[in-house]
Amino acid sequence: MIHAKLQTGEKSGTYVVSEPVTGDELLEIAQRIARRRLAKGRSLSCPSSAYQALQTQLLGKDHEVFGVVYLDTKHRILGVEELFRGTIDGATIHPREVLKEALRRQAAAVILVHNHPSGHLEPSVADERITERLRQALELIDVRLIDHIIVSAEGYTSLAERGGL
Incomplete structure (x- = not known):
């Protein structure tokens, strides 16, 4: 059992694997750790902390996935939800669904996230457009858009860090 192989290390934030593990088991361990980092009540202090948790969940997908992290x-x-799935190079995003879920969760802020299966980290024109549409729509219901993070195997791009919000 993988759980028995993974133990907390002496230093905070470290882990010890007590037995050899396969690549698949290692990925499962990483996904378990990522889920803990995105658990309800945890605080996200910067784009890199969000990226670290979100990248593991989105890597290896051969299609675009668009999700939202809802924050108080x-x-x-408050919650993390994958709202839309697309193709290898795009996903159709419906602002109404993002707003409906933000209201349901009583979110004060959100972080948008999606992956680029190609590994390319540069936001597309479509990425920039939907970010602005969602920012404007969320503003109408007093929900702040903190960031839109694009993740890939190559790293992440934060639209907030680039001045795109």
């Missing part, structure tokens, strides 16, 4: 007023996680 202190940027603690």
Whole structure:
């Protein structure tokens, strides 16, 4: 059992694997750790902390996935949801669904996230357009768009860090 192989290390945030593991088991361990980092009530303090948790969940997908991290007023996680699935190079995003879920969760802020299966980290024109549409729509219901993070095997791009919000 993988759970028995993974133990908490002496230093905070470290882990010890007590037995040899396969690549698949290692990925499963990484996904389990990522889910803990996105658990309800955890605080996301910067784009890199969000990226680290989100990248593991989105890597290896051969299609685009668009998700939202819903946050309270202190940027603690209320929930994380994959809202839309697309093709290898795009996904259709419906702002109405993003807003409906933000209201249902009583979110004060959100972080948008999607993957680029190609590995390319540059936001597309479509990425920039939907970010602006969602920012404007969320503003109408007093929900702040903190960031839109694009993840890939090559790293991440934060539209907030690039001044795109």
